[in-house]
Amino acid sequence: VRQGVPEVIYGQSKTKEQIGGILAAMEKRGSRNILVTRIGQEVADYLAEQFPLRYEPLAKLAVALPEPVKGHGSIVVATGGTSDMGVAEEAAITAETLGNRVTRLYDVGVAGLHRLLGNLEPLMSARVVIAVAGMEGALASVVGGLVDCPVIAVPTSVGYGASLGGISALLSMLNSCASGTSVVNIDNGFGAGFLAGRINQMESAKE
Amino acid sequence: VRQGVPEVIYGQSKTKEQIGGILAAMEKRGSRNILVTRIGQEVADYLAEQFPLRYEPLAKLAVALPEPVKGHGSIVVATGGTSDMGVAEEAAITAETLGNRVTRLYDVGVAGLHRLLGNLEPLMSARVVIAVAGMEGALASVVGGLVDCPVIAVPTSVGYGASLGGISALLSMLNSCASGTSVVNIDNGFGAGFLAGRINQMESAKE
Amino acid sequence: VRQGVPEVIYGQSKTKEQIGGILAAMEKRGSRNILVTRIGQEVADYLAEQFPLRYEPLAKLAVALPEPVKGHGSIVVATGGTSDMGVAEEAAITAETLGNRVTRLYDVGVAGLHRLLGNLEPLMSARVVIAVAGMEGALASVVGGLVDCPVIAVPTSVGYGASLGGISALLSMLNSCASGTSVVNIDNGFGAGFLAGRINQMESAKE
Amino acid sequence: VRQGVPEVIYGQSKTKEQIGGILAAMEKRGSRNILVTRIGQEVADYLAEQFPLRYEPLAKLAVALPEPVKGHGSIVVATGGTSDMGVAEEAAITAETLGNRVTRLYDVGVAGLHRLLGNLEPLMSARVVIAVAGMEGALASVVGGLVDCPVIAVPTSVGYGASLGGISALLSMLNSCASGTSVVNIDNGFGAGFLAGRINQMESAKE
Amino acid sequence: VRQGVPEVIYGQSKTKEQIGGILAAMEKRGSRNILVTRIGQEVADYLAEQFPLRYEPLAKLAVALPEPVKGHGSIVVATGGTSDMGVAEEAAITAETLGNRVTRLYDVGVAGLHRLLGNLEPLMSARVVIAVAGMEGALASVVGGLVDCPVIAVPTSVGYGASLGGISALLSMLNSCASGTSVVNIDNGFGAGFLAGRINQMESAKE
Amino acid sequence: VRQGVPEVIYGQSKTKEQIGGILAAMEKRGSRNILVTRIGQEVADYLAEQFPLRYEPLAKLAVALPEPVKGHGSIVVATGGTSDMGVAEEAAITAETLGNRVTRLYDVGVAGLHRLLGNLEPLMSARVVIAVAGMEGALASVVGGLVDCPVIAVPTSVGYGASLGGISALLSMLNSCASGTSVVNIDNGFGAGFLAGRINQMESAKE
Amino acid sequence: VRQGVPEVIYGQSKTKEQIGGILAAMEKRGSRNILVTRIGQEVADYLAEQFPLRYEPLAKLAVALPEPVKGHGSIVVATGGTSDMGVAEEAAITAETLGNRVTRLYDVGVAGLHRLLGNLEPLMSARVVIAVAGMEGALASVVGGLVDCPVIAVPTSVGYGASLGGISALLSMLNSCASGTSVVNIDNGFGAGFLAGRINQMESAKE
Amino acid sequence: VRQGVPEVIYGQSKTKEQIGGILAAMEKRGSRNILVTRIGQEVADYLAEQFPLRYEPLAKLAVALPEPVKGHGSIVVATGGTSDMGVAEEAAITAETLGNRVTRLYDVGVAGLHRLLGNLEPLMSARVVIAVAGMEGALASVVGGLVDCPVIAVPTSVGYGASLGGISALLSMLNSCASGTSVVNIDNGFGAGFLAGRINQMESAKE
Numbered sequence A, B, C, D, E, F, G, H: 001v002r003q004g005v006p007e008v009i010y011g012q013s014k015t016k017e018q019i020g021g022i023l024a025a026m027e028k029r030g031s032r033n034i035l036v037t038r039i040g041q042e043v044a045d046y047l048a049e050q051f052p053l054r055y056e057p058l059a060k061l062a063v064a065l066p067e068p069v070k071g072h073g074s075i076v077v078a079t080g081g082t083s084d085m086g087v088a089e090e091a092a093i094t095a096e097t098l099g100n101r102v103t104r105l106y107d108v109g110v111a112g113l114h115r116l117l118g119n120l121e122p123l124m125s126a127r128v129v130i131a132v133a134g135m136e137g138a139l140a141s142v143v144g145g146l147v148d149c150p151v152i153a154v155p156t157s158v159g160y161g162a163s164l165g166g167i168s169a170l171l172s173m174l175n176s177c178a179s180g181t182s183v184v185n186i187d188n189g190f191g192a193g194f195l196a197g198r199i200n201q202m203e204s205a206k207e
């Protein structure tokens, strides 16, 4: 196993029995705080019969064999609307489980700019910001224009019609990459949370 | 000729001789302040030999047989960047030629939100706003979240890569239609200026 | 709360309990005639147990705490076919709830031009027209060529094959924007009704 | 050589020497009235030195070894705008060269419905109609709703932005196929003219 | 009602009660042999309780108030594979109901060219051919290269992956339009059958 | 250098000086018969001053330091039209330079099936067939249905409108993969020729 | 029946009764080891009541009237992840049923390059490699850069968001076609297995 | 001016006179080491007459008023091929100008994995890696699977056919976002270099 990569199981295309088998093997070799992403309540219930497990229904992920984790540094997870909260929680819990301190700023999208501007303090003092938004994805541009730290944009598949299942938000976000923003796959909260953790935990360069 | 439609010649796919012929006929039946859109300097020079004509190189349009027009009401034309100014000028001059008062707010895109917020006064007192932006097109969302009047969004083909010749901005703008925003074709400054004029010049309903 | 924005809840991605909670809060601060869009019968039934509520199954929206509203001015909502009526009703009821008088012209698409031409009177005297059409979306072009008021085009996802879930109608409508037409997102009846209301209720410019 | 297929050379990807060689061979085996499509003035000049040849610059095609052809039946070629005339002429001259009588109705697009309705007589008595239009392509739908004969729709690449080089018109036209309309490739005037000729020249079924 | 347009109800987006109501009205004014397209068994059963009705499950259409129709001329309906038969039957039964004689050549796709070449007789003597194919849609090109009559190509949504729900076949067919082929919307068997009937029933031009 | 990979320089994005430098180095370490693909006449002339070099203008490739190569086995390169010959020659010369015997069957597309059927002998005895076609790409399907050896399909960017620069042919070819056909990138004659050579030169499995 | 084409039934769009009928006919004329692809457990159970049949649930295919087959040569089937195994098994079992020896290397994607590099032996001695991968499809490029035999790339529809149902992997794989790789349709394990068998069973050229 | 944002002029859509004016103003307020991106030799020559200026033709950018900058930390810029070097240099020089130490690993694409594996030392000790690749973009996946630091992927528009001007590489890279990789716009070397600098210069979290 490569160091630095968290213990995580991508649950989407696995049966509950397969996931249970992987968890049992991980438990045996001493793993704790194992993330199981993209699983439903039913799979979680099955696993909870065999392992201590905390399931987060909004994020659709579980932390198996959970242990307290101390959060370091400062990551802000912001969303444009309430419908983006599932993806945002996937990002936030991933980051927390990997030892990062996370502040949530939900429903601060550009349709109500005052909500964003009323929360400038945590935003401006973040080490990394994750901007989660569907539809037009403008949140990433606005946040990227305010802060001086790296911004990770996560397009979501929320919306209808010309939102094209997240493609519209994805294209928007790619077009605002100039000053410190980069983008991950549509709905990839896990990827954003993991990368944000990596950046947040960087130490000063030797020289 | 239907009343309400301005005298305008779409120059793009016409020869200079064809345009000259149409202008001569219009002049004969008494038309003035005729817009000729999407023509280059060379065509303008040819026409200027035959008609009084004001050419606007940034907007790539001309006003033939120009006469002073008094501006009424209040239309704001805002752009995200300096590269969007050509399309914005097409909109602004169209609106002015049709008898509307126009205020320009250029380069107030979301990458520098302070420039937009420092110009709230004309924006908040506009009867119609035209928001012109390429790349991620977030300006339309931000403006639409601030003002209470109709907003016409014009995506531009400015950008590269994932801007897809304006498709990215177009999709963005369509996704923020909820509260008072609608969209015209990519780079269609004329259409936006014309429609803004129609709305700006509405009179109170009888009842 | 910004003035001018109606009290409206976007129901699509919310649980019935969430919607009920928001409605309760709105009721407490005195709101009436609250639109709840994109909800099904089951959600409506749940809400109707707690609040006076009028549910419109075709439009899939409800008006909670309904009170009589007087309609002003004149908005025409036209559709190409009968399958576009759900989106059209979302637009019409939104506009009515916001205090606008609405005339419906349904199933007047270009395949039967005589039906449209036989209804010229309300069309020509409208202050705003909403043109709702799927498939080839030609209704917006034809209407835009007839009337002199602003036209708001709403592409619908009605159709199959090359209709591409509304993209075909959307592209069509964007290409006819020249003289007074603008476009909102696919199936966005609410956005069209809201914007139409804004335009219909404009008062004469001071000067 | 299959009977029924006209003598035609697709000039686009051939050198002038290649075309000259093919023409010489055709001349030798007795062919007359040979269509050479998609060639420029320069190629036409080269060929005209060696063969009797009528070049049509608008249609960008030539008729080599031209001989008088009597036109039979009745084909109408209609266009939405003036910019569609090049494609329309390719269709019209192809049909004429193959022995069909052709009536042209140009610039009768839906933005000015009165021009179309003022020309109903030739339209209603046509045996086949070719509807040529770019941008939103609504002409095909409107014509298809009026006439009772087969309609061949030709999308053109005229337009900008969301016209997508003819894709928007193509999709529009495919969506109005229900009652007697079919579609050929973008800008394929030749194909439409050839097919219209085939249909126009059909004889009554034996039984 | 325009003459020449068949009595047909597009069933897809209508409730069974709506369809029943329309049928009752048509029956009252004397209509017979009414096509009801795109309905399932359940709707058909409901209608059959009220009207004499022949339901064709493969084509998913019904003929209400059926009466014997004599077939004229000769239309061939060919398919690439067995999965295209539903669309082909929609075309064939539409044409038959409108008074055309139809020959079916199913599963003669290019993967087994011998089956096509073994059926040349009906193909070569057809007045119109309808070529129905999904996936790569090559059948239309091959048939179009063999016959001298008009060919109507119907792309189907049969296939997976890069067939893109019929887009691949559609594009293929549009690219082979040169010599007598035109295209209708994906899965639009009705449109093809109707248009084929129109062409098949043409009478000789007066002169 | 990995054995089995030919000495080849992809010329497209390199300056003539860069290519000359690479050739000089290759010459020094003893390479012969070096392919330089995607270069124009001007680059070829520059190189020919420094190295013995055979330039093929149709294929836009050169063989530097050419030496006689004996051809083994049997590869057929077939094209749908004459416009596909440039890509076909890139494939054929690549294969020949790598030691394969190549038979060319050009302009045997499905629009003229008889030309293909009149050349069955070389086709049926080939060890590999390369099918090169643009527009609808049906050649690959037809050939794949006839032969029993591996077929490599090469879509070309030949065509206009709905050919979408080769995407239409590419999709077509991918959809006929069932029985022995696979596909390379649009216009990638080199890749097809190289792979065909690899397959043609296979030896019998040990067991 | 053309020799060389296996006995195979494409089950996807057929009823279980249709498949049973075809199998009965094949059995009567002496066929054995008949592949039935893309069927579910329920169809398999139905068929198993009538024929000796081995169903493979992961590959969703059955071998009817199975008989032992000896494997020749050497084909490697590699996958990027565990989710690609269904498609890989379709390829592997197809190849085995046609008389090829198959080695499976599953879950050796580039995210864990060491797993691939730790399995170089079977890879380097393969006669053909089938590379099955979804999402970014990089496995095909990496494998193609390592081996000297033909590589058949199979994109899968595994993934979410920007994987676009396999289009992303498909495009990736087409772009790495240069040195010995070609591509089949998304999820087309059967096509890859069949083609790999054809190549693996080639015999040395006569000369 | 927000701190942290470098002094940079996006040259693409500006005239040389405009750029000169902005530079003069920046010089006056004391700026040094100003980046001017996306300009050609001619613009650079014009500017060099007025300002000390270092032009980099491969990256198509200039550093105006250049002063020595000390590089800190460690950023690796890797490319798949030689054609990606222009974009890579834009990234590398941007990062160097902003005070970062940069190591270049060019032409280490997956087609020649040994070149990448032979350069593991700088790669494994980098604080940030920028992976620049066109065509199939697999470099980002392979690098992301090797290193434990943040990876910024830059798709390039290098390639032809199915590379779709960089879209293929973009999609690929988005699909490998899981473990520490994020993506910027096609050809956006500047954005990648700027973001890499931000991450590289992070200091240890206080706690």
Ligand SMILES: Nc1ncnc2c1ncn2[C@@H]1O[C@H](COP(=O)(O)O)[C@@H](O)[C@H]1O
Pocket (backbone or CB within 6 Å): A005, A008, A009, A010, A011, A037, A038, A188, A189, A190, A191, G081, G082, H178, H179
């Ligand atoms: N929700 C997610 N989206 C994308 N990638 C994920 C997700 N969850 C886990 N992963 C990735 O999937 C890998 C585990 O895949 P697997 O071995 O199939 O369980 C992890 O190392 C992560 O890189």
Ligand SMILES: Nc1ncnc2c1ncn2[C@@H]1O[C@H](COP(=O)(O)O)[C@@H](O)[C@H]1O
Pocket (backbone or CB within 6 Å): B005, B008, B009, B010, B011, B037, B038, B188, B189, B190, B191, C178, C179, D081, D082
């Ligand atoms: N730049 C423009 N973009 C789109 N439409 C335009 C433009 N300029 C003019 N038009 C429209 O084109 C019509 C005139 O077209 P035409 O008769 O071809 O000159 C006007 O009535 C406008 O509706």
Ligand SMILES: Nc1ncnc2c1ncn2[C@@H]1O[C@H](COP(=O)(O)O)[C@@H](O)[C@H]1O
Pocket (backbone or CB within 6 Å): D005, D008, D009, D010, D011, D037, D038, D188, D189, D190, D191, E178, E179, F081, F082
């Ligand atoms: N402008 C055109 N667009 C599409 N197809 C054409 C055109 N002109 C000619 N063709 C077709 O091209 C064939 C001749 O092609 P060729 O043998 O390459 O000259 C004719 O039989 C027509 O079917």
Ligand SMILES: Nc1ncnc2c1ncn2[C@@H]1O[C@H](COP(=O)(O)O)[C@@H](O)[C@H]1O
Pocket (backbone or CB within 6 Å): F005, F008, F009, F010, F011, F037, F038, F188, F189, F190, F191, G178, G179, H081, H082
């Ligand atoms: N026309 C071509 N199209 C695609 N790939 C090519 C072409 N010509 C050469 N190649 C590939 O490019 C490699 C050489 O690339 P380079 O090192 O940049 O010269 C060769 O090994 C081939 O795999």
Ligand SMILES: [Mg+2]
Pocket (backbone or CB within 6 Å): A143, A144, A145, A146, A147, A148, A149, A179, A180, A181
């Ligand atoms: Mg920023």
Ligand SMILES: [Mg+2]
Pocket (backbone or CB within 6 Å): B143, B144, B145, B146, B147, B148, B149, B179, B180, B181
């Ligand atoms: Mg607003």
Ligand SMILES: [Mg+2]
Pocket (backbone or CB within 6 Å): C143, C144, C145, C146, C147, C148, C149, C179, C180, C181
């Ligand atoms: Mg109008």
Ligand SMILES: [Mg+2]
Pocket (backbone or CB within 6 Å): D143, D144, D145, D146, D147, D148, D149, D179, D180, D181
């Ligand atoms: Mg009709």
Ligand SMILES: [Mg+2]
Pocket (backbone or CB within 6 Å): E143, E144, E145, E146, E147, E148, E149, E179, E180, E181
């Ligand atoms: Mg034909």
Ligand SMILES: [Mg+2]
Pocket (backbone or CB within 6 Å): F143, F144, F145, F146, F147, F148, F149, F179, F180, F181
């Ligand atoms: Mg075959």
Ligand SMILES: [Mg+2]
Pocket (backbone or CB within 6 Å): G143, G144, G145, G146, G147, G148, G149, G179, G180, G181
């Ligand atoms: Mg290789």
Ligand SMILES: [Mg+2]
Pocket (backbone or CB within 6 Å): H143, H144, H145, H146, H147, H148, H149, H179, H180, H181
């Ligand atoms: Mg990594």
